[in-house]
Amino acid sequence: MKLQLAIATLLIGAGTLCAEDAAALYKTKCFGCHGATGAGKPALAGSNLLTPEAKKLTDAEMKAAIAEGGKKAKAAHAFAKKGVTAAQVDSLLAYVRGLQKK
Numbered sequence: 001m002k003l004q005l006a007i008a009t010l011l012i013g014a015g016t017l018c019a020e021d022a023a024a025l026y027k028t029k030c031f032g033c034h035g036a037t038g039a040g041k042p043a044l045a046g047s048n049l050l051t052p053e054a055k056k057l058t059d060a061e062m063k064a065a066i067a068e069g070g071k072k073a074k075a076a077h078a079f080a081k082k083g084v085t086a087a088q089v090d091s092l093l094a095y096v097r098g099l100q101k102k
């Protein structure tokens with residue numbers, strides 16, 4: 001029983017840590033161009049992540065766009081080259097999907 005409780009606490013703890021990690025990452029690396037809500041900056045074409053087009057991107061397309069820059073955001077993105085790990089890209093993807101659902 002105690003062990004199960006410990007495992008549950010650990011899992012909840014890890015989940016919270018990930019969510020916080022993604023929020024902090026987003027704030028330092030994405031916020032400047034995509035804004036707190038993902039709605040982007042009016043002056044920055046395409047930076048609105050809440051458009052129907054952006055919502056239609058598959059997870060793979062979105063991860064590639066973040067990690068490598070994809071077809072469109074090469075200069076702004078390519079975060080894999082800037083030391084963002086695959087696991088961090090995964091949590092950023094989840095974070096952006098969360099913004100898109102709001």
Ligand code: HEC
Binds near residue numbers: 026029033062070072
């Ligand atoms: C220097 C500004 C800048 C930063 C920083 C930035 N982006 Fe972007 N991002 C853009 C622009 C501009 C576009 C739109 C490109 C286009 O469609 O023309 C874009 C597009 C996107 C797209 C849609 C890609 C597509 O194929 O349409 C996603 C998803 C995205 N950004 C996620 C992120 C995440 C996550 C971060 C942080 C890790 C981030 N961006 C940081 C400028 C930025």
